[in-house]
Amino acid sequence: MEGLASLDFFEVLRSRRSIRKFKPDAIPGELVERLLEAGRSAPTAGNIQPWRFIVVDDPSTLGMIRKVSPGYFGGAPLAIIVCSDRDRSHELGGVIARDYLSIVDCAMAAGYILLAAQALGLGGCCIRSFSAPALKEILEIPGGVEPELMLAIGWPDEQPVKPPKLELDEITYHNVYGEKWRNSFE
């Protein structure tokens, strides 16, 4: 990965935005691998690692996905479908692993992939507005495995402004719910 500047962690965190408009240029395999490694490095309950990643770059497959996903924004040249092997989760961790922790693990992996995309100069957007049954058919995802989240990834062709955010003192409590964590925030 020569030529890539070393990026400060908090700068990556601060500067990440959801990107929905992409240049058509393809993404080198080496960068895709770094995204996948980022996903694989996420925490996972009981080390179950339920995640399965489907890298989609075939234009015809991307076209089919777009049709069953109203939330699939822009002409991203790459999609990573983050699936969970829920059967494996169930076997290794019981019902809570199958029905809850598999979602948590896949969300963390997706979040890490989006941060890594930002660090690599790429952009991405997390999408859930898709038809899971249609996606399973298109991608031949077996029973027992569920598509949890879809990441549209590409070279950004927009610079979105930061959306309005709740302030820290609106969402943070101290020892009991409702008690402000700090009396004053800067």
Next chain:
Amino acid sequence: MEGLASLDFFEVLRSRRSIRKFKPDAIPGELVERLLEAGRSAPTAGNIQPWRFIVVDDPSTLGMIRKVSPGYFGGAPLAIIVCSDRDRSHELGGVIARDYLSIVDCAMAAGYILLAAQALGLGGCCIRSFSAPALKEILEIPGGVEPELMLAIGWPDEQPVKPPKLELDEITYHNVYGEKWRNSFE
């Protein structure tokens, strides 16, 4: 935050481990704020921002939490309970936001907080093995708000080895499930 080395994003990603053994030392408020800001910067479906963070550093409250949480490892001086305002999610995004996306959003926020902890020299562990009703009572969490994940945070008092991980070629597919993304991984 003077004196903190600027940390390379991928180094933070690579070096993060779940930490379950902590020194007793308290965590300065400035660092707690950076953790919370990391959580607040996570992606959130439809910008709903369902997350609510309860910072727990009161020893007596921590003791009560420990009793209802077999997964609360070590003597962490700080817990951050990541809750979702599911009523708000429902109002703004319907059933899928309440029952699914609120979990996803809270998991991503928790994942970002754990990465930020690593960048700050802290360590943490994500915990779900708690009694949600008991936790709601202890922390006075109202109906409509759910404790999703608990983060034990502190100064690491262990250097855990990397747990065994599935290789990338065991979890990655190309365009269809079951088709290897690459014929050879290094």
